[in-house]
Amino acid sequence: MNTVLFNTHDIVLLITLYQCALFAFFLLTFKQGNKQSNTLLALFLLSYVAIPLDTLINYGAAFRAYVIDISPNIFYVFGHxxxxxxxxxLFYVRSLIYKEFKLQQQDALLFVPFLLYCFYQINIWYLVDHSSKMAILNNYQVAEEPLYTRFIGLFRECFRLFCGVLCLIELQRYQTKIKDKFANIEEVDLTWLKILVIGFLFIRTDAILVSLAMFSTFEFDLIIDYEFLGLASNYTVLLLISVLIFFSLSFSSVFKGIEADKKDTATLDKKP
Known part of the structure; x- marks a missing residue:
């Protein structure tokens, strides 16, 4: 009972995890408001339950060893x-600003990286025998990761940034169209949602910098403190999740959904 599994930085991840899980449960059981938006926000928050868990499992010094003793198959599950x-x-933002928002066929393309990563993990990890997994985990060193895994990580963060840019584009289009539909533009305040989207863009940009710092440190011997950048991202996520919960409860009702322009949406989704 005296074993210490978490340090101070780990507590930040645990608080983030707890906040997201609690609010996601609230949204899924809440009977009022836009049910579709609430569900999408809950799923987004549940993804932020998984991400801190992935970080703790892979990089928490004591907790990592604890999970290895339980099962090596737990590793990399939450990284999806x-x-x-x-x-x-992105879907949450769209559900707030468009009436009767529905997923389009083109939206399926956004799930292709996820499916490819699932296929990759099945082949590279889950089909490996137990003893090999244990050897890999017990001898793991960040500096000795294969080069292709760093490229996968960098692509992942670039993809997340790309989706964040799409969020900003959607908000800008909404703001332009809403001016034509409502005389009093002050009734429709986008500020809080823009702050959140830009905040998550900052996190994803920082994640790209972490990936580049790891490239620089381990491939080119130009040492950059990637651990500090990663910790800064963890603390920023906690702040943004807190802001997201507060503003979602307080101001999401100010949105006046507009009819989605199917032609514009199709054009946007086809952009690389």
Whole structure:
């Protein structure tokens, strides 16, 4: 009972995890408001339950050893959430600003990276025998990761940033169209949602910097403190999740959904 599994930085991840799980449960059981938006926001928050867990399992010094003793198959399961959280945030934003929002056929393309990653993990990890998994985990060193895994990580963060940019584009289009539909533009305040989207863009940009710092440190011997960048991202996520919960409860009702322009949406989704 005296074993210490978490340090101070780990507590930040645990608080983030707890907040997201609690609010997601609230949204899924709440009977009022836009049910579709609530469900999408809950799924987004659940992805942020998985992401801190993935970080704790892979990089928490004491907790990592604890999970290895339980089962090596737990590793990398929660990492799949990275490929979904940005997509879910995009769908949440769309559900707020468009009446009768529905997923389009083109939206399926946003799930392709997730499916490819699932296939990759099945072949590279889950089909490996138990003893090999234990050897890999017990001898793991960040510096000795294969180069292709760093490229996968960098692509993942670029994909998340891309989805964040799509969120900003959607908000800008909404703001332009809403001016034509409502005389009093002050009734429709986008500020809080823009702050959140930009905040998550900052997190994803920081994640790209972490990936580039790891490239620089381990491939080119130009040492950059990637651990500090990662910790800064963890603390920023906690702040943004807190802001997201507060503003979602307080101000989401100010949105006046507009009819989605199917032609514009199709054009946007086809952009690379």
């Amino acid at each position: 959430a990275y490929w979904l959280e940005a997509v879910l945030l």
